[in-house]
Amino acid sequence: MPQAAQWIPSGDYQLSFGDDGKIIARNKAGKPLKSVPPKAKKTEAFLELDQLRDCLARHDAEAGAQVQRWLLDGLPVPTKLIAELWADTSWQSWLTDLVIATANDDAVELRGFLREATKNGGGISLGVVDLDGESDTIDADHIRIPHPVLFGDDLDELREFAVDLGLTQRFDQLQRQVFAAPDSPSGKGVNEFSDAEYDEIRFVAGRARANGFAVQGGYAVCRIIENGYRYQARIWIGEGSPEEPTTLGELIWVRDDATLPLAEVPPVAYSEGMRMATILYAGRKIAKGSDQ
Amino acid sequence: MNSLEDAGAVLPEPGEHTTPLVARGYTHQVLGDRTIVRLVGEAIVPAEDAMLDVLGLEPTSAVPVGHLRRRTIGFPAWPIIVDPANARHAIAAAADLQRARKLVAGSANSAKAAIVAAASTLGGSAPHFVPTFLEEAGRIFIDADAPTYAAQMFGLARDAEAAHALPVDEDRHREAFLEFAFAGAVSVKALTAEARRLMAAHEPATAHELLTTLVVRRIKGGLPPYSAMRQDLRRSAKAAGLSDDEQALQLISQIIDIPALANANAGFWREYQTALVAAAVGNGEFADKLLTMAPDSIEVDEWLELLERAGCLDRLREPGYPAAQWAQVICRRAGAYVWNRRSEGSSQTRLRALLDDPQIRNNLTADTGPVTLPLVVGAGQLHPALIDTLIEIFGDRIVEAPCRYQSTVNFATWWADRDTSGELRHLAGYEPLASAVRAGIRRFLSEHEQRVTGADYTVVSAEAAAALLGCPGTAQALKAYVAHNLSGFKLGEGLTPPEITRVAEWLHYLARPNLAAFLSEELAVLTQAVDPTTLVEHNLRLGSVAELHWPNVSERLAESRANRDALTGLDPGSWTRGCDYAARPTVVAPWAFS
Numbered sequence: 001m002p003q004a005a006q007w008i009p010s011g012d013y014q015l016s017f018g019d020d021g022k023i024i025a026r027n028k029a030g031k032p033l034k035s036v037p038p039k040a041k042k043t044e045a046f047l048e049l050d051q052l053r054d055c056l057a058r059h060d061a062e063a064g065a066q067v068q069r070w071l072l073d074g075l076p077v078p079t080k081l082i083a084e085l086w087a088d089t090s091w092q093s094w095l096t097d098l099v100i101a102t103a104n105d106d107a108v109e110l111r112g113f114l115r116e117a118t119k120n121g122g123g124i125s126l127g128v129v130d131l132d133g134e135s136d137t138i139d140a141d142h143i144r145i146p147h148p149v150l151f152g153d154d155l156d157e158l159r160e161f162a163v164d165l166g167l168t169q170r171f172d173q174l175q176r177q178v179f180a181a182p183d184s185p186s187g188k189g190v191n192e193f194s195d196a197e198y199d200e201i202r203f204v205a206g207r208a209r210a211n212g213f214a215v216q217g218g219y220a221v222c223r224i225i226e227n228g229y230r231y232q233a234r235i236w237i238g239e240g241s242p243e244e245p246t247t248l249g250e251l252i253w254v255r256d257d258a259t260l261p262l263a264e265v266p267p268v269a270y271s272e273g274m275r276m277a278t279i280l281y282a283g284r285k286i287a288k289g290s291d292q
Numbered sequence: 293m294n295s296l297e298d299a300g301a302v303l304p305e306p307g308e309h310t311t312p313l314v315a316r317g318y319t320h321q322v323l324g325d326r327t328i329v330r331l332v333g334e335a336i337v338p339a340e341d342a343m344l345d346v347l348g349l350e351p352t353s354a355v356p357v358g359h360l361r362r363r364t365i366g367f368p369a370w371p372i373i374v375d376p377a378n379a380r381h382a383i384a385a386a387a388d389l390q391r392a393r394k395l396v397a398g399s400a401n402s403a404k405a406a407i408v409a410a411a412s413t414l415g416g417s418a419p420h421f422v423p424t425f426l427e428e429a430g431r432i433f434i435d436a437d438a439p440t441y442a443a444q445m446f447g448l449a450r451d452a453e454a455a456h457a458l459p460v461d462e463d464r465h466r467e468a469f470l471e472f473a474f475a476g477a478v479s480v481k482a483l484t485a486e487a488r489r490l491m492a493a494h495e496p497a498t499a500h501e502l503l504t505t506l507v508v509r510r511i512k513g514g515l516p517p518y519s520a521m522r523q524d525l526r527r528s529a530k531a532a533g534l535s536d537d538e539q540a541l542q543l544i545s546q547i548i549d550i551p552a553l554a555n556a557n558a559g560f561w562r563e564y565q566t567a568l569v570a571a572a573v574g575n576g577e578f579a580d581k582l583l584t585m586a587p588d589s590i591e592v593d594e595w596l597e598l599l600e601r602a603g604c605l606d607r608l609r610e611p612g613y614p615a616a617q618w619a620q621v622i623c624r625r626a627g628a629y630v631w632n633r634r635s636e637g638s639s640q641t642r643l644r645a646l647l648d649d650p651q652i653r654n655n656l657t658a659d660t661g662p663v664t665l666p667l668v669v670g671a672g673q674l675h676p677a678l679i680d681t682l683i684e685i686f687g688d689r690i691v692e693a694p695c696r697y698q699s700t701v702n703f704a705t706w707w708a709d710r711d712t713s714g715e716l717r718h719l720a721g722y723e724p725l726a727s728a729v730r731a732g733i734r735r736f737l738s739e740h741e742q743r744v745t746g747a748d749y750t751v752v753s754a755e756a757a758a759a760l761l762g763c764p765g766t767a768q769a770l771k772a773y774v775a776h777n778l779s780g781f782k783l784g785e786g787l788t789p790p791e792i793t794r795v796a797e798w799l800h801y802l803a804r805p806n807l808a809a810f811l812s813e814e815l816a817v818l819t820q821a822v823d824p825t826t827l828v829e830h831n832l833r834l835g836s837v838a839e840l841h842w843p844n845v846s847e848r849l850a851e852s853r854a855n856r857d858a859l860t861g862l863d864p865g866s867w868t869r870g871c872d873y874a875a876r877p878t879v880v881a882p883w884a885f886s
Contacts, residue, residue: 005322005323005324005326006321006322006323006324007322008321008322015322016322017322017323048347048348049322050394051346051347051390051394052320052322052347052348052349054390054393054394055344055347055349056328059328059330066331069300073299073300073301075296075299075300075301075302076296076301076302077301077302078302078304078357078358080357080358081302081315081331081357081358084315084329084355084357085315085329085331087317087327087329088317088326088327088328088329089326090328091329141304142304186662186664187620187664191624191693191694192693192694194628195629195669195695195696195697202437205437205476206437209437215474215475215476216474216475216513216514216515217473217474217476217510217513217514217515217516217552218514218515218516218552218555219514219552221514225299225300228295228299234514234551236555239476239515239516239555242437242439242476249555250554252551254551257512257549257550258549259549259551
């Protein structure tokens with residue numbers, strides 16, 4: 001375990017980080033104070049800690065976003081890299097208990113829940129709890145973090161298994177909302193979200209950004225790489241002055257600037273696009289009363 | 293894109309455009325043993341160290357972990373790398389940006405003041421850093437959801453380029469311009485200003501090419517055409533000595549496939565109508581593309597007019613053309629609720645006529661595949677006669693578009709041109725619409741109500757009643773409406789007074805002899821279910837008019853009113869306040885007893 005936070009002097013007080021990451025203070029006698037005194041807040045040391053706190057929060061969010069990219073884009077992650085990142089509690093918290101897979105040629109094999117990464121001498125081993133509940137180690141060069149929609153029928157089992165083992169993921173790989181494409185999709189888009197109204201464009205745009213989606217032009221956009229192609233799921237959220245009222249439009253999938261027929265949208269892109277639309281839809285204006 | 297390198301994977305071996313990636317560990321006095329691991333490109337390590345040093349973070353380790361595709365880099369990494377001699381200015385300015393980031397949450401204005409001051413300081417020592425500095429500041433405002441401030445930063449960056457006579461790399465500039473445009477931080481005015489800047493900075497032909505590229509990239513990225521686009525392009529084409537019609541035609545061919553175009557405003561479709569028509573005439577592929585679109589911004593009739601002129605409607609008449617595809621597209625548009633639409637309640641005669649065209653109808657019925665139509669969800673927008681025709685044509689092939697709320701068939705549009713609206717027999721018999729039809733009938737009745745002289749209830753107007761009975765479809769719908777309203781009661785057991793009250797809420801509209809005769813079957817059951825004795829008992833318990841004159845009633849009333857006013861603190865003088873609405877006797881349509 002890393003050693004707990006240290007105290008640094010700041011005038012008549014000493015400052016540090018509390019367990020929840022907030023800045024805390026104690027007086028000369030070493031007595032912890034309920035809040036940071038205004039006098040201590042005006043010091044250079046406090047400002048530096050405050051900026052450090054922001055920096056750590058950004059670092060943590062960036063780490064989560066990077067793990068999400070590895071998952072959404074189906075990218076191989078070098079084992080060596082995982083081992084280096086493991087030293088940082090932020091990275092570790094995002095990676096712990098993810099279901100990981102190893103890939104040889106095209107065969108992807110689920111290996112289990114990632115529990116630890118250790119460097120021993122020149123070698124690196126990743127410790128996992130495999131799908132039989134046994135501890136195992138992986139010595140592959142790289143691993144993958146598969147998207148839950150690819151687990152297919154095994155997803156429910158994996159979810160139950162994780163609960164049985166008491167594993168909790170900070171990154172919502174297993175608990176992520178997944179959407180299976182309809183059996184025989186037709187058309188070029190999904191229109192079922194278009195009854196969602198918002199009083200102002202910025203409400204829905206803000207919701208999109210807060211959930212990690214890009215807002216590009218009049219669309220909320222989710223980017224995915226799948227089978228070697230870049231896909232964008234886009235849903236129209238309106239364009240113009242941010243205060244104008246708007247409704248959701250069609251959800252489409254784009255590859256190389258061309259809209260794809262639904263039948264050609266691969267599973268992860270489909271699932272993530274629907275997830276984005278569902279998240280935005282949930283923030284719609286709820287009408288007070290209706291005709292009936 | 294086909295390689296892992298382009299996808300952004302960390303590779304074990306160097307690739308064509310990669311840079312070594314380093315896992316850089318940092319510690320801080322206050323964090324004890326905790327290590328922060330940053331993934332940094334090898335070249336940027338000094339910049340990252342310098343930035344984190346400001347916060348007191350000290351580097352402890354650097355382990356190469358692979359190779360990563362090179363990315364465009366921002367501020368301060370870019371100045372530190374291109375001009376290490378001036379790195380300290382960049383680091384100082386980067387600290388200013390950190391402070392501004394903190395300020396922006398509270399007040400965008402004070403953040404802006406801080407940035408402008410810092411930019412001016414930076415301009416004194418390293419002016420060539422100022423544009424990237426201001427663009428980075430713009431990104432802070434974009435993140436903080438303040439696009440107008442971001443637009444100002446972007447404008448200031450351009451001013452700085454001009455003021456310090458800095459060379460502009462057009463590719464880098466365009467990427468930054470588009471980045472800000474996609475974030476909503478480039479106004480229409482700024483777009484026109486950019487068009488003028490290009491014309492001033494380049495040969496006319498190059499300027500027109502650059503502007504066209506910008507416009508196309510912008511639309512590809514998801515922005516609809518901007519309103520002055522046609523004028524800007526016309527001006528630059530003229531300067532370059534190009535034919536205006538020709539360039540409009542070329543542009544339209546480049547952008548017609550892009551999904552964002554469906555969201556273009558009505559002005560775009562009008563300004564480019566000639567070009568659209570010219571592109572489609574004699575080019576079946578282009579005409580087919582138009583047939584897959586139905587923009588929300590312009591009225592259905594106007595769009596059909598354009599399709600007509602472009603020869604697209606003739607294509608629908610060609611034997612074997614898959615017209616059902618087009619029917620889905622145009623019906624989705626016609627059934628869509630468009631906020632603030634002018635044509636609410638349009639008669640949609642043009643579309644109805646097209647569906648009745650024998651050649652088109654042949655093509656519509658030739659296929660047997662499923663057809664997704666918004667008949668339920670669009671019931672309020674589609675003319676009842678249009679719905680009727682669509683059900684007649686497609687019947688069992690119809691798949692309803694998802695609908696999450698109760699929709700209502702808009703019989704007001706039928707009322708407006710009922711003489712030419714046909715019999716609506718298919719509409720009335722179409723099960724998925726049953727509840728929307730009932731809701732429509734109810735609304736129609738209440739919109740055509742008349743007060744009955746000398747009574748306190750309303751009935752539907754004689755003209756509306758005659759129209760309902762005169763059309764087989766609406767007559768059938770009316771019967772179904774009444775039957776459905778009565779189906780919730782156990783009529784055989786007789787109705788209780790509260791149940792009668794509920795029936796009376798809608799039954800009064802129908803108090804006309806011709807309607808009663810038409811509905812005699814349904815109403816006969818109802819008449820039997822109402823027991824006059826129960827009603828008389830109930831009404832007697834509520835009190836008779838004569839009772840209200842009894843002296844002790846007046847006394848009690850005055851007493852209870854005084855009590856209530858004392859409780860609520862109201863002025864006891866007002867007579868109306870004493871009315872007890874809950875005790876108002878139930879009114880039952882008189883003919884129910886006949």
